[in-house]
Amino acid sequence: MAIANNRLTTEQYQQNFSDIHPPFVNKSAALVEANRCLFCYDAPCTKSCPTGINVPKFIKQITTDNIKGSAHTIFISNIFGGGCSRVCPVEKLCEGSCVYNLLEEEPIAIAKLQRYATDKAIEDKWKLFDRKPSNGKKVAVIGAGPAGLSCAHVLSREGTEVTVFEKESKGGGLMTYGIAAYKVTPQFCEEEVEYITSLGGIEIKYGQELGKNISLMDLQRDFDAVYLGIGVGVARQLDIPGEDLEGVVDAIRFIYDIRTKGYPAVTVGDKVAVIGMGMTAIDAATQAKRLGAKEVTLVYRRTEAEKPCTNVELDIAKLDGCEVIWLAAPKEVKGENGKVTQLVCSRMQLGELDTNGRRSPVNTGETFTLEVDMVIKAAGQVAFETLVSGELLQNNKGKILIDTNGATNIKGVYAGGDAVNGGKEVVDAVQAGKDGAKAILSYLENR
Amino acid sequence: MADISSNFLGIKSPNPFWLASAPPTDKKFNVLRAFEAGWGGVVWKTLGSQVKNVSSRYSAVDFNGGRVMGFNNIELISDRPLHINLEEIAECIRLFPDRAMIVSLMADNDRKSWHELIKKVEDTGAHGFELNFGCPHGMTERGMGASVGQDPGIAKMVVEWVMEAASIPVITKLTPNVHSVVPTGKAVVEAGTNALSLINTIQSVTGIDLDTLVPNPYVAGKSVFGGYCGPAVKPIALKMLATISQDPVTSTVPISGIGGVSTWKDAVEFMLLGSSTVQVCTAVMKHGFRIIEDLCEGLNNWMDEKGFSTINDFIGKSVPTLTHWEDLDINYHHVAHINQDKCIHCGLCYIACEDTSHQSISLTYGKPYNTYAIKEEECVGCNLCQLICPVDKCITMVVQRKGDEYVNWKEWQKRGLPLNDH
Ligand SMILES: Cc1cc2nc3c(=O)[nH]c(=O)nc-3n(C[C@H](O)[C@H](O)[C@H](O)COP(=O)(O)OP(=O)(O)OC[C@H]3O[C@@H](n4cnc5c(N)ncnc54)[C@H](O)[C@@H]3O)c2cc1C
Ligand SMILES: Cc1cc2nc3c(=O)[nH]c(=O)nc-3n(C[C@H](O)[C@H](O)[C@H](O)COP(=O)(O)O)c2cc1C
Ligand code: SF4
Numbered sequence: 001m002a003i004a005n006n007r008l009t010t011e012q013y014q015q016n017f018s019d020i021h022p023p024f025v026n027k028s029a030a031l032v033e034a035n036r037c038l039f040c041y042d043a044p045c046t047k048s049c050p051t052g053i054n055v056p057k058f059i060k061q062i063t064t065d066n067i068k069g070s071a072h073t074i075f076i077s078n079i080f081g082g083g084c085s086r087v088c089p090v091e092k093l094c095e096g097s098c099v100y101n102l103l104e105e106e107p108i109a110i111a112k113l114q115r116y117a118t119d120k121a122i123e124d125k126w127k128l129f130d131r132k133p134s135n136g137k138k139v140a141v142i143g144a145g146p147a148g149l150s151c152a153h154v155l156s157r158e159g160t161e162v163t164v165f166e167k168e169s170k171g172g173g174l175m176t177y178g179i180a181a182y183k184v185t186p187q188f189c190e191e192e193v194e195y196i197t198s199l200g201g202i203e204i205k206y207g208q209e210l211g212k213n214i215s216l217m218d219l220q221r222d223f224d225a226v227y228l229g230i231g232v233g234v235a236r237q238l239d240i241p242g243e244d245l246e247g248v249v250d251a252i253r254f255i256y257d258i259r260t261k262g263y264p265a266v267t268v269g270d271k272v273a274v275i276g277m278g279m280t281a282i283d284a285a286t287q288a289k290r291l292g293a294k295e296v297t298l299v300y301r302r303t304e305a306e307k308p309c310t311n312v313e314l315d316i317a318k319l320d321g322c323e324v325i326w327l328a329a330p331k332e333v334k335g336e337n338g339k340v341t342q343l344v345c346s347r348m349q350l351g352e353l354d355t356n357g358r359r360s361p362v363n364t365g366e367t368f369t370l371e372v373d374m375v376i377k378a379a380g381q382v383a384f385e386t387l388v389s390g391e392l393l394q395n396n397k398g399k400i401l402i403d404t405n406g407a408t409n410i411k412g413v414y415a416g417g418d419a420v421n422g423g424k425e426v427v428d429a430v431q432a433g434k435d436g437a438k439a440i441l442s443y444l445e446n447r
Numbered sequence: 448m449a450d451i452s453s454n455f456l457g458i459k460s461p462n463p464f465w466l467a468s469a470p471p472t473d474k475k476f477n478v479l480r481a482f483e484a485g486w487g488g489v490v491w492k493t494l495g496s497q498v499k500n501v502s503s504r505y506s507a508v509d510f511n512g513g514r515v516m517g518f519n520n521i522e523l524i525s526d527r528p529l530h531i532n533l534e535e536i537a538e539c540i541r542l543f544p545d546r547a548m549i550v551s552l553m554a555d556n557d558r559k560s561w562h563e564l565i566k567k568v569e570d571t572g573a574h575g576f577e578l579n580f581g582c583p584h585g586m587t588e589r590g591m592g593a594s595v596g597q598d599p600g601i602a603k604m605v606v607e608w609v610m611e612a613a614s615i616p617v618i619t620k621l622t623p624n625v626h627s628v629v630p631t632g633k634a635v636v637e638a639g640t641n642a643l644s645l646i647n648t649i650q651s652v653t654g655i656d657l658d659t660l661v662p663n664p665y666v667a668g669k670s671v672f673g674g675y676c677g678p679a680v681k682p683i684a685l686k687m688l689a690t691i692s693q694d695p696v697t698s699t700v701p702i703s704g705i706g707g708v709s710t711w712k713d714a715v716e717f718m719l720l721g722s723s724t725v726q727v728c729t730a731v732m733k734h735g736f737r738i739i740e741d742l743c744e745g746l747n748n749w750m751d752e753k754g755f756s757t758i759n760d761f762i763g764k765s766v767p768t769l770t771h772w773e774d775l776d777i778n779y780h781h782v783a784h785i786n787q788d789k790c791i792h793c794g795l796c797y798i799a800c801e802d803t804s805h806q807s808i809s810l811t812y813g814k815p816y817n818t819y820a821i822k823e824e825e826c827v828g829c830n831l832c833q834l835i836c837p838v839d840k841c842i843t844m845v846v847q848r849k850g851d852e853y854v855n856w857k858e859w860q861k862r863g864l865p866l867n868d869h
Contacts, residue, residue, distance in 0.1 A: 032512065038837050041794030044792060047815040063512065099791040103838070
C-alpha cells in the first residue's frame, strides 16, 4: 500500500482526533473538583506555572459562582489560559506540584477547571479587560503566536496601538499549526485569537513576512518599538544519506498539513519511523497512527531516563500502539525508485555526562534495519538563522539573544518565546510576551 | 457486644435513637418503614389544631460543596385529620410493640382542648407525650408553639393542665428561641413534666435568591422566618443541653436530646452531655432511614472499645468537665508542633497564624514547596493552625505547662500575677 491518504472513514477520523482531555460535563462535576482544592497559601501550583496564574484564587472563584472573576484571574496572568488548559504538560507544571501528590492522592484537575472558566468566557465573549487611555505609542509585533499576541495584549491594555505582522493566514502560531489536533481544534484556536484581539488596539496583518515583504528597518522607522515573536522553523536535518528520498518528511510540515488540509488529505505510510522523543516526535507518531498507519516506531538515541517528553506524553503514544526503540540513532535511509523502503539505525550506549548533565549516546558500531515506507524527522527544530542574521540580530545558531530586559542588540527591538529559547511550551512563550511588553513599556516611558 | 437498649421513664426501645416529631413520623407509611429499618422509637408528628400548609416549605444552607449543612422549614403541625393519625398510631404500636411511640401535641391554648386531645391519644396505646412548645413559625401567631415555650409562666400553666389529665409519661420539648432554655425548663419541671427534650428549630433566614432578591423558601414572591436545624445547629443544641444538665432543677428529669444529630458520634456527644435518648430529623430527611444501621453499629463498637456495657454507663459523663472560665487552669500551656514528614506545604497554617493570630509560624521559601515551622516562644497555643491543617495529625499540640501548680483566674488575680503580658 505504501504512502497513501484517505485511509479511514469520516467517523474514524473524528473519533481518532476527538478531544483527548474532555471538559467537565456540567457545573456539578466542576464543583466536585473545585471544592477539593485546599486553597493553599503561596501555592506550589502557582509557583510551578510559568505565567504564575493564581490557581487557588481562580478555583475558589468557581466555587463561589464567580466565573467571570475566575476567568479574569486566569487571563490577567495568561491570555492564552484557554489554549493552555488544553495543551500545557501540566504533569510537570501546576498539577505536578499540587500538594495532593504528597498525600498520594490525585492532584486537582487544574487544567480542566481552567478550561471550565475560560471556555465560558470565550464562548460568551465576556469583555473582561478595558484599555487604558491612549499613550500615543505604536508598537509592531512580528508573529501572531503565543509570544506575540500575549505581548500585544499587555501593550494594548496599557493604551498602546499594536500592529501584528504574521506570515501565515491565521493567528495562534504553533498553537494553530503545530500542536496535536486531538489537544486543540483549529476552530478553538481561531476563537481564541479572536477573543484576544477583541480587546481592541490590536490589528493583525496576515501574509506579512519579515525578511520578505517587511524589514526591521521599515518597522523601526514606522513604530516606536518592535517585538519579535517569530518562533522556530523547520525540523532539524538528520544529515544522513537518503534524507531526500520521497517519504522522508519534516514533523512540523506533517503536522502543519494535518492542521490545515483536513485529515483525509494527509498522506501517511503503512510503516512509519519517527526520529526523536520530544513533544513533536510524540505528536507526529500518535497522529500518524491516528491517520491510519499500521505500524509506528519511535526511534531515540538515549534511554527512557533521558527522554525530553513527559511520561504522560509517552503513555499517549504507547496507548496508541506506537513502538519505541531506545538507544538507536538513524544512520541511513534506503530506498527503491526514489521511495523510502528501509531505515538503518546504529545501536547506541550511554557514555559521559554532557554539559546539560545528561549522558551522551555513543555509537556501538552495531546496526539494525527497520522496514519502513515513511520516516518522520522530529529531532528538534532549527531557528531562523538566515533571517535573524540578515536583520543583524545577535543570535546563537538563530536563537535571538536578549538581555535580562528582553532587549535585543538593536535599540527598541525586543524578542521572546521560541525564537529566543529555541522551543519550549506555549505557556513559556506567553510569559515571554508579558515580559517583553513590560520591558517595551518602560523603554517607551523613559525614552 | 454492648447493650444499647434504652429505658426512658419505663418507655423501652431497642436502641436510644428516636425519630423526632416531623415529616418522617407523620404517617403510618413512614413510621413502619422506619421501624423496619431499625429505629428504636418515634415521636409522632405534632397533633393539635386544624392547619393548612403552603407549598414550597424547605430551604437549606450548603457549605463547600456539601449539601444541607443546615435545613430550614416553614411547615406547621400535622395537616392530616386527627382520627386518621390516631388509627395509624394504634396500628403502628400493634405491629411493632417493642418500639417507643411518643405522640407530640400542641392543642389550642385552653385546658379543655388539652384534656380532650390527651384522652383521645391515650386511647391509641401510645407510650408517652411530647409537648411541642417550640415550633417557631405559623403556630406562634396563634399563641401556640414557641410563644408558649418562650414564656415560663404560660408554659408552666399548660404543663399543669396536661399533668392533670395524662396517665403516661410527659416530655416537654423546649424552644431554643430564647436567651436561655433554663427558665422555661425549670418552670415545666416544677409543673410536673416527667422529662425534657431539646432543641426545636431555631428561627432563621437561610439565604436570599440573588436573582429574585427574595429569601428562601420562595412562596409567591414572599418568604417568612423558618425553623433551622441539621448539622449546623448541633453546637448550639449541645450548649443548651449542657445548661439543662447542669441546672439542679432541670437535671432531675431525663432528657431526650435533639438538634443536628447525623452520626453515632453526634449521638454519643449528646448522651455524654446528659441525653438519655437522641432524636433525629434532618439526617433522615437527607439520607433516609437506613442511617440507623451505622448509628447502632458505631455506638456499639465505641462502647465496646471504651468498656461501657450499657448506655447508662456514660450518659452525662462529660457534664462535670464543663466548668466556668474562671476555674480554668491558667498554668496550662501547649504549643503547636508541625510534623515535617507529614506536612504537604499547603501554607494554610502559616497564613492563618500570620494574618489573624500570633505570627508564630516561620516560612522558609522553597520552589515549589515552602517549609513551615512553629516559633514556640511566640505560640499562644490557640489551636487555630491545628484546626485548619488538612492533614490528619500533622499539627499536634504539645503540652508545655507554665507551672506545675493549678492556678485559676481568681487565684491569679489574688496573687497579683502579670496580666496583658503577651
Ligand atoms: C509539534 C509541536 C507540538 C507541540 N506541542 C505542544 C504542547 O502540546 N503544549 C505546549 O505547551 N507546547 C507545545 N509545543 C510548543 C509550542 O507550540 C511553542 O512553544 C509555542 O507555540 C511558541 O510560541 P511562539 O509565539 O514563541 O512561537 P510560534 O507559536 O512558533 O509563533 C510564531 C509565529 O510567528 C510567525 N512567523 C514566523 N516567522 C515569521 C516571519 N518571518 N514574519 C512574520 N511572521 C512570522 C509564525 O507563522 C507564527 O505564527 C509544540 C510544538 C510543536 C512544534
Ligand atoms: C420539616 C420539619 C417539620 C418539623 N415539624 C415539627 C413538629 O411538627 N413538631 C415538633 O416538635 N418539631 C418539628 N420539627 C423539629 C424537629 O422535630 C427537630 O426538633 C429539629 O428538626 C432538630 O432536629 P434535627 O437537627 O435532627 O433536624 C420539624 C422539623 C422539620 C425539619
Ligand atoms: S497554635 Fe495558634 S498561635 Fe500557635 S502556631 Fe498555631 S495558630 Fe499560631
